[in-house]
Amino acid sequence: MTSAVKPILIAGGGLSSLLFARSLQRSKLPYVVFERDASIVYRAQGYRLRLSSDGLNAIEEVLGEDFQDFYDQCGKTGGAGFSAIDPLSGETLGGQHNSVASEALTSRENRIVGCARGDMRKMFMEGCEDNIRWSHHVTGYELTDDGVRAVFKDGTKSEEGSLLVAGDGIKSEVAKQVSGGRLKVFDLGARGIHGQAPTTAFKGLGEGVFRLVDESRPEGKVFLITNVRAGDMDNPGIEFGWTMGGSPGVIHAPNDDFQIIGKAAADIAKSLSASWHPRVKPLFDNMIESEAAFWKITCSSPDGVPEWPNVPRVTLIGDAVHSMTPAGGNGANTAVRDSALLGKLLADAGGFKEGLTDEYEKKMRVYATEEVKKSYAMASQQFGVQIDATTPTL
Structure with a gap:
């Protein structure tokens, strides 16, 4: 046997x-x-x-x-790379400012394919x-x-x-x-916040993958990446996500507890983007506060x-x-x-x-x-x- x-x-x-x-x-x-x-x-x-x-x-x-x-359940976005937006002026940057666009993102059918974790x-x-x-x-x-x-x-x-x-x-x-x-695993000191908002908050961006970088703060950079899929844009029942990050020392979670989710993280994201242009402000003004979450940047x-x-x-x-x-x-x-x-x-x-x-x-x-x-x-x-x-x- x-x-x-x-x-x-x-x-x-x-x-x-x-x-x-x-x-x-x-x-x-x-x-x-x-x-x-x-x-x-x-x-x-x-x-x-x-x-x-x-x-x-x-x-x-x-x-x-x-x-x-x-x-079929993955989102597909057009475009070959990042579009850079100045978060303070709301302008789409071109030329030397838009070197990030050279980073190819497409994977199938000349589309950028993504899926929520x-x-x-x-x-x-x-x-x-x-x-x-x-x-x-x-x-x-x-x-x-x-x-x-x-x-x-x-x-x-x-x-x-x-x-x-x-x-x-x-x-x-x-x-x-x-x-x-x-x-x-090394803790690199940089921190971030994930956020969600209804599709209507992203109307001002258009379709594509966008990177925003705010270098106006003396303590360091604040950046944001988001993906806007045209196929879902007119469905208010769908939420798009964005990821905000900061150089070491810029983003601090209450009591250094980066497992906190909700309003505490949402309030910090709103504070860091308070001076940003009306083209991008709806991402924060209309965010689903309960979905906001902190994250740490680590690396092997x-x-x-x-x-x-x-x-x-x-x-x-x-x-x-x-x-x-x-x-x-x-x-x-x-x-x-x-x-x-x-x-x-x-x-x-x-x-x-x-x-x-x-x-x-x-x-x-x-x-x-x-x-x-x-x-x-x-x-x-x-x-x-x-x-x-x-x-x-x-």
Whole structure:
């Protein structure tokens, strides 16, 4: 009598974990997801994500015949790059001021494709619901003779699995354990605010992806990025999002608590944009205050993903292994590439086998290191951040 196949254990219920779970579901490999939150709507989901060609290709590889439904629900925006707007004068900048337009953003059908993080999580989770264990915070692991167990915050342990894959974000304790402390996430000091407003607030901008930079403050820059999709513009029931950021020292959350959401974040965004032009002020005057949320700019080492002695039954995906700044929109697209790569290796092997995670990590390090370096370089230029010997880690 053969023993049952041990499930693959997944720590975290974010984008990379859920897409990885979909890959296992499609391959008919047993798995279980452990997520610390109580439900998918437990906390604010953050901003809209721009999907690159690499990101879309990875998602399509995993979703297969279900990809078209996903793609149909993504927003599509015309234009090849950013348009720069002076937030003080309301003018669209051209010539030397609009060098940001050279940053190509299109990925399919000559369109800029994006999807809200919360919507992506819901779509990736379809069909996986019965395999998710909510309110299970993974804080480490324990290797067994021929498997692995996840260790939870309350001291209990999971069933024995064949493999533990941690996709539980920048504060992953599994990442610290498996890498022997080699993986570090740096707090760059820059802070931001996410906001939402009805489509009517964006009428003055037109269609496109817009970047605003206010350099009038002595304490540092304030910038804003937003994406206006023409297809949704006349539907007042749809909200568009924007992301505001500030150089280190510009944005301060009350009591330094960046988990606060709602009016406290909304009030700061309104204050920072108080002198801005009427063309852009409706984004703040009409914002949905309850949706406002703070965020921190963090980044893995700008040298890229470090090497550590491979632990065959434990590996990492997404922000747990390569945290990136929002500059360039590389983070989520690299995370879904991890999900597709590791999922394919497991599908081809029919489940866990020796050497599989080593092969995955070697391939992942190549593209992820390239993306981390690009993300840090762009953030240094745009936000004035820098990693040195004094930069704190999370």
